[in-house]
Amino acid sequence: MMRHIPTIAWLSIATLACALLFALFGGWLSDHTASQQNLLARMRPPVFFGGSFEFPLGTDRLGRDLLARMAEGLRISLLIALLGSVLGAVFGCTLGFVAAHFRGWVEETIMMVVDIQASLPFILIALTLLAFFGNSFGLLILLMAMFGWDSYARLSRGVVLSAKSQPWAEAVRTLGVPPVALYLRHVLPNVAGILIVQLTLNFPQIILLESALSFLGLGIQPPMTSLGQIMGDGRDYLSTSWWISVLPGLTIFLVSLAMCVLGDWLRDRLDPALQRLR
Structure with a gap:
């Protein structure tokens, strides 16, 4: 199976692996913390744009190291997307299983x-709930799960329903296996x-939604940070300090694109209907 993975899928896997490593260990590459301010070093450009190695990706309007902030922001964005995707999948699949079992x-x-x-x-539901209940990390996770x-549920x-109509499912029911065991162990x-x-395709959408809200x-509210919040902080300085918004925006784009490509490849590999067409 490994030898049949296309190059674009390998690139997507490598991109996601690099993003995960950067989120977990990227802060170690900097001598500064994500919240450490240095007004004497504000708006410094990245090292590849004439800056210094002290701030490899530059600084923001408060002199905070963009490398450290992006590492922490990516970590929080990925955590929110992961928790939201898993909770939403569990809730939706549970309702789908209940609907398929009881019918009527x-x-x-x-x-x-x-x-x-x-x-x-x-997006209107999210804005309404956030405006009514206020901002909190738990509420944001709940919104992403919704x-x-x-x-x-629909899927x-x-x-x-399709699996229950198969002969093996009927044979299992004939043996007296309880419905819960039938669904968990066999279906x-x-x-x-x-x-x-579906999880891999929903994951990048949650990242984009969280980034838009932030x-x-x-x-996400200070002192926590996310990639969307960093972009929002730099939107007023695009003409002078473009890196503040462009670098986290590029990170969001690459991670979302890599996950979409990986999900598309997994669909081709795991969908029985597509396999029969090959």
């Missing part, structure tokens, strides 16, 4: 809620590949 009015009610969620512009759960319901492993693909000042 239970299924109709769940799918009606799914349709309502899919028809509403989520984003995309309807896709998991898991469909694949579970879930057979549909896990499709759900993982850019507007409604997401």
Whole structure:
């Protein structure tokens, strides 16, 4: 299998690996902390643009080291996207399994809620909840979990209904296996590949959503930082200190693109329907 991985997939894996390493250990490359201010060194350019190695990626308007801030911001952005994706997947898949098992009015009610969620512009829901309840890390995680759960519910319901109609599922039921054991031990492993693909496709969307909210000042709040917040801090200095916004924006773009490409490749590898067309 490894030899059949295309070059673009390898590049995506390498990009994500570098991003993860930078998020975990990038702060060690700097002698400064993410919140350390030095007004005498404010707006210094990156080393490849005439700056010094003391601040390899330059500084912001308060003289904070952009390298340290980007490492911490990427770490928080990835953590939020991971927690939001996993919680949303668990919640959506649970509802999808419940709908596929009980059918009838239970299924109709769940799918009606799914349709309502899919028809509403989520950014407006997020802005309303943040304006009403205020900013907090826990609420932001909850919002990210709410984003995309309807896709998991709809997908898991469909694949579970398809799996239940297979002869092996009928044989397992005939043996008297309880429904919970049937779903967890037999159905879930057979549909896990499709759900993982959906997870990889939803992950970059959550990164972009969190970055947009933080850019507007409604997401991560100081003293914590994220890539979107760093971009928002530098939007007034694009003509003079472009690196403050461009470098974290480029990081968001590369990570999101790499995850989308990897998810697309995984879909080609794990989707049984696409495999039959090969």
